[in-house]
Amino acid sequence: MWPPPGTAVISPLTDRKGPVSSLFSDYQIWTALWTTIKLTIFSAIGSLIVGTIVATLRLSPVGILRFVGTSYVNIFRNTPLTLIILSCSFVLYIQLGISLADSSDPAFADINGFRLAVVGMTVYHATYVCEALRSGFNTIPLGQAEAARSIGLTFSQTMREVILPQAFRGAVVPLGNTLIALTKNTTVAVTISVMELSAVLKTVTERDPGLLNMAFLVVGAFFVILTLPMGVATGWLGKRLSVKR
Amino acid sequence: MSASVLFDAPGPKARRRYAILGVVGGVIFALLMALVIWKLADKGQFAGYKWKPFAEWSTWDNYILPGLWGTVEAAILAIVISVVFGAVLAMLRLIAVPKGNSPTAVALRAVTWVTTAWVEITRAIPVLLMMLFIFGWLTAHGQGSGNGPLIATVAGLVFYNSSVICEVIRSGVDQLPKGQSEAGRSIGLREGQTVRLILLPQAVTAMLPSLISQVIVILKDTALGYNVLYGELLYRSKPATSLNGNIFAMLIVIAAIYILLNYAISKLATWVEHRLQARGRTAGPAAPPGDPAGPTNAPGVATGEAA
Numbered sequence: 001m002w003p004p005p006g007t008a009v010i011s012p013l014t015d016r017k018g019p020v021s022s023l024f025s026d027y028q029i030w031t032a033l034w035t036t037i038k039l040t041i042f043s044a045i046g047s048l049i050v051g052t053i054v055a056t057l058r059l060s061p062v063g064i065l066r067f068v069g070t071s072y073v074n075i076f077r078n079t080p081l082t083l084i085i086l087s088c089s090f091v092l093y094i095q096l097g098i099s100l101a102d103s104s105d106p107a108f109a110d111i112n113g114f115r116l117a118v119v120g121m122t123v124y125h126a127t128y129v130c131e132a133l134r135s136g137f138n139t140i141p142l143g144q145a146e147a148a149r150s151i152g153l154t155f156s157q158t159m160r161e162v163i164l165p166q167a168f169r170g171a172v173v174p175l176g177n178t179l180i181a182l183t184k185n186t187t188v189a190v191t192i193s194v195m196e197l198s199a200v201l202k203t204v205t206e207r208d209p210g211l212l213n214m215a216f217l218v219v220g221a222f223f224v225i226l227t228l229p230m231g232v233a234t235g236w237l238g239k240r241l242s243v244k245r
Numbered sequence: 246m247s248a249s250v251l252f253d254a255p256g257p258k259a260r261r262r263y264a265i266l267g268v269v270g271g272v273i274f275a276l277l278m279a280l281v282i283w284k285l286a287d288k289g290q291f292a293g294y295k296w297k298p299f300a301e302w303s304t305w306d307n308y309i310l311p312g313l314w315g316t317v318e319a320a321i322l323a324i325v326i327s328v329v330f331g332a333v334l335a336m337l338r339l340i341a342v343p344k345g346n347s348p349t350a351v352a353l354r355a356v357t358w359v360t361t362a363w364v365e366i367t368r369a370i371p372v373l374l375m376m377l378f379i380f381g382w383l384t385a386h387g388q389g390s391g392n393g394p395l396i397a398t399v400a401g402l403v404f405y406n407s408s409v410i411c412e413v414i415r416s417g418v419d420q421l422p423k424g425q426s427e428a429g430r431s432i433g434l435r436e437g438q439t440v441r442l443i444l445l446p447q448a449v450t451a452m453l454p455s456l457i458s459q460v461i462v463i464l465k466d467t468a469l470g471y472n473v474l475y476g477e478l479l480y481r482s483k484p485a486t487s488l489n490g491n492i493f494a495m496l497i498v499i500a501a502i503y504i505l506l507n508y509a510i511s512k513l514a515t516w517v518e519h520r521l522q523a524r525g526r527t528a529g530p531a532a533p534p535g536d537p538a539g540p541t542n543a544p545g546v547a548t549g550e551a552a
Contacts, residue, residue, distance in 0.1 A: 061252045062267045068274050078507035079500045080468030090492045096288050137250060145250045184371040191472055198373055205381030216378040224369045
């Protein structure tokens with residue numbers, strides 16, 4: 001359904017000459033949309049993995065692990081995403097020479113930039129995933145765990161049967177909100193020239209100011225279309241899964 | 246450590262296990278840090294000449310401090326304007342629409358509907374897109390230089406954050422006892438007066454911790470102004486690194502400034518929350534943290550330290 005990235009997109013609108021058609025034909029807006037979606041998916045998976053690890057550290061009973069987890073959250077959540085993504089490009093790649101793509105590939109700059117952006121997005125949003133999971137645990141009254149222990153359930157039984165199901169339900173809404181914010185934050189990747197949707201708007205600004213209003217409407221509408229269903233699904237799931245207490 | 250939801254109070258065996266885990270985890274973490282530091286040192290990132298500029302006043306005076314002022318200036322403007330607009334939006338959304346099809350009722354319904362649509366749309370569009378659009382519009386109309394970047398940055402932040410603040414205030418009002426608005430009505434205040442004199446002040450007080458943590462979001466988001474050439478901390482400081490190639494050192498210093506500022510503000514939010522709790526004035530427990538850019542959906546953010 002989606003065109004593979006990098007290919008020119010033939011849209012039925014390209015033959016007619018109007019602002020919309022030149023927007024779609026000259027600025028590869030479908031490719032940009034696809035890049036935004038890919039950026040969202042990869043960063044979401046990455047943040048979920050790293051965030052779960054950090055949450056495990058933060059919730060562990062071992063002081064030093066808790067310290068590591070808490071420091072991670074306090075450091076990266078208080079740093080602007082723009083700075084983190086800039087660091088990925090300027091420090092990781094340019095200063096330290098860590099590249100994440102095959103340098104003989106003709107599309108090296110694009111792929112490398114994209115992957116660096118995914119790394120930055122992951123590092124930043126992992127803190128929010130961690131806090132979402134932690135807030136899921138925080139919704140559970142202590143009595144639930146005490147009741148489970150007092151009827152003789154072991155640690156793993158308590159986790160499996162009592163704690164984790166409730167924690168997961170409590171974390172659904174904050175996790176959904178994190179995903180929405182992550183989708184919108186993909187725009188920051190324009191800082192290191194990843195050609196996603198906001199890069200289209202930026203290019204239009206520089207080259208073709210006459211198309212600006214149309215470009216903003218189209219790109220803005222894409223984000224509304226992407227995030228609204230997430231919001232609806234989050235609200236629906238949150239209501240459906242909420243634990244009645 | 247006492248018992249928590251996850252772990253019972255440890256006995257002697259568990260304590261031994263924790264100690265072993267602590268040592269192993271500590272060693273793994275230390276090794277990871279050593280690896281990072283070794284890699285950085287290998288590439289000469291700790292060379293004296295890269296860090297020496299930060300001992301010189303001129304670096305601070307010419308680059309970092311003007312940038313910090315740019316960041317703070319945009320943040321303060323955005324916060325003040327967002328709070329004002331947010332309160333207005335909240336009032337428009339909170340007006341009780343009378344039943345029936347009288348012209349007033351239809352007009353009020355239209356106002357609430359338009360406000361709701363506005364709030365939903367401005368929260369769904371990324372802040373950076375709005376900044377780029379406003380900056381592009383200003384440039385096309387010959388206003389791109391001078392104050393253009395500042396206007397674009399502040400306006401982008403205001404469009405989004407005023408809607409977020411509107412929702413925070415609204416959820417604060419929702420959590421007030423129903424008797425408050427009824428009492429206002431019964432002593433003869435009009436609808437608008439009840440909202441303005443009775444509900445808003447209480448809601449704002451109750452939601453103060455959430456509003457303060459929104460300040461952190463705004464402060465961090467001023468960095469987006471980098472993309473519209475606004476002279477904030479990153480944009481102003483980067484040229485200082487062109488001579489020595491010490492961008493790593495510079496980014497560390499800037500990150501430290503941001504972390505210190507935001508950490509202090511989040512501590513303030515927690516302190517205010519405890520104060521309010523002691524006075525019995527909170528509107529229930531703070532909402533769960535975990536929303537990177539403020540409450541996108543569920544109103545009511547928390548600092549993260551809150552829970």
